[in-house]
Amino acid sequence: MGIWIEESAKVLVQGITGKQGMFHADKMVEYGTNIVGGCTPGKGGQTVDLQGKKFPVWNSMFEAIEATDADATVIYVPPPFAGEAIMEAADAFDQIKGEGVVVCITEGIPTLDMVKAVAFVENRPGVRLIGPNCPGIITPGENGGAKIGIMPGHIHAKGRIGIVSKSGTLTYEAVAQTMSIGEGQSTCVGIGGDPINGTGFIDCLAAFQADSQTEAIVMIGEIGGNAEEEAAAWAKENVTKPIVGFVAGATAPPGKRMGHAGAIISGGKGTAVEKFAAFEAADIACAKDPSEIGAVLLEALKKAGLRNE
């Protein structure tokens, strides 16, 4: 199980002939992801070599999904074209299958392009957008699994902890922390650090709550906006599984953007203090240091009767 992406999900790569696309497609195949081909306009009919095997390239997402019955796509298209790549994928999934998962890795997409793309995707309720500016989504399996994105596959193992995070490397840190206490992951979702994105914390919490494989959740936020506060309030009413939380940016000065476009404290709003307080008010067990996530999670699992020792 895991959320949205099954271990055997059929995955397309948009921008598969580009440097980034090809590099990461290769890593995904190596991990065991069921890559079924890719899409680069103008390069249809060519093939791409990944891990010694040939994979077909199509001119359009309509052709690619018709031919492969793909379940998901991952976008490595440069920023000027990424907004449209999202919409092309969403349109094709919607028309052909009525559903599909679109994962956008690209960083630096113009904000108004994302405003348009997110509205376009929201008009197609069967389509889910993850990202942009994110590491992607991974559902580890017994042998390999579905890695859709740029995360290092080898640090993961199949298990019962669901992870959702705005940040890339901090997600890897959380994964390593679960492994340090002998726990694996059901699905890890990077929702991205941009101000305008698709899937949010609440979508992930709802899916983890409904997923039979997931027994506990790690949620990692950062300064800026109020998505963490809303997610915490929602979790208090709707999530029965234990949640462990961390928020990055307690030391960030106001008015300065910290790397991610969305990570900024404005008008005194969006601080880590407020977010930690919201987590605590929702009975989310907080780690004040990412190196503590493992220990806090272990305590939460014990308290919920999910671990003995």
Added chain:
Amino acid sequence: MNDRDNAAAQFKGVLWLASDSDTMNIHEYQGKALFKAHGVNVLNGVHCTTVDDALNAYDSLQSKVVAVKSQIHAGGRGKGNLYRSNSDELVMEGGVKIAFSREDVKTYATNILGHVLVTKQTGQEGKIVNHLYVESGCDIAHEYYLALLVDREHKSVLIMASTEGGMDIEEVAEETPELLHKVNVDPNVGLMGYQIRDLGLALGLSGASHKSFGKMLRSLYNLFVKEDCAMVEINPLVRTADDDMVALDAKVSFDENAEFRHKNWDDLRDLSEEEDVEIRAKETGLSYVKLDGNIGCLVNGAGLAMATMDVIKLYGGEPANFLDVGGGANEEQVKTAFSIILEDPNVKGILVNIFGGIMRCDIIARGVIAATEALDLDVPLVVRLAGTNVVEGKAILAESTLNIHPADDLAEGAQKIVELIGGGA
């Protein structure tokens, strides 16, 4: 929380872009040129860089009254004070002056140009004024507030307007939120006629001024979208005595991500308004923000970089900077990152924290060694590596004769560097 607090909080929540360093700010005179090109009503005005320019502008404008306005990328200019640079000698109160004569223009321009304007938004150090805008006067019947920005919560463009123009709008939001009217534009259909009409009515406009407002808002929305703005703020927007709506101010910022489709932005950029070291970092693909502490940080990933700063603080230290080397940094970038960190004289030690994903730890280890050798690093260095090729990376560091302290996790790394520099800042 009562409704009023809630509305105020909501308002603050959407103003997130207002001072965002990921956006590119332009001067008022540039914003007004853009307004004019898009059919948004502005008064006649001239951009000046010398006192003679200002006098010529006064002669050409043929207006009994002119405004002499300091041009810097910060708000609160009117209530700011001008100081002689490198001293606290006050030259003049107010960075925006109304001149009634040629003599006035000369006095004000002389007092403004080349002096340092300190406003509540510039910080104590203020900003040197190199540009002036001399603008015709007009008969003002009423002042309004109008702004367009990206609302991250509703994922759309938000228009805000108020009858309380010319004031600090955050105060209006705090004290009288019912006077702040909002319209969210549906990205699927764009700004609709009824939304424009309703907003005009909410401002109490009718007849010619209502019509004039409608035309202006339509033009502003088109400008916002076409020019990839992050924010357009007009405070005040005025209704003139003959019922025309005119933008008396223009605060425009662009979304940096869209620079590739706006070749003209290079000409609009005022580099003297941007932090030199932050620009250089950006050119190398690094994201750097200077802070006040003494422990330099070099991290991959924005979230982990923030968390590293937080943990340093948690163990009693103070971070000197935020620095994200990105996902695929090479040896050269690592070296640039070190040299940027070391430019800060406060730095007494450096913590490197890398969780290798795509980036391999052995490459980072080599980069760290090359950089420390090339730069003759003489402050303590703690390196924490995890992830891809961590064993090889650690081995490379261990073999080196340099004084590098390894750490297995972030907490250990933070504790070590705080100890090595002899405790907190």
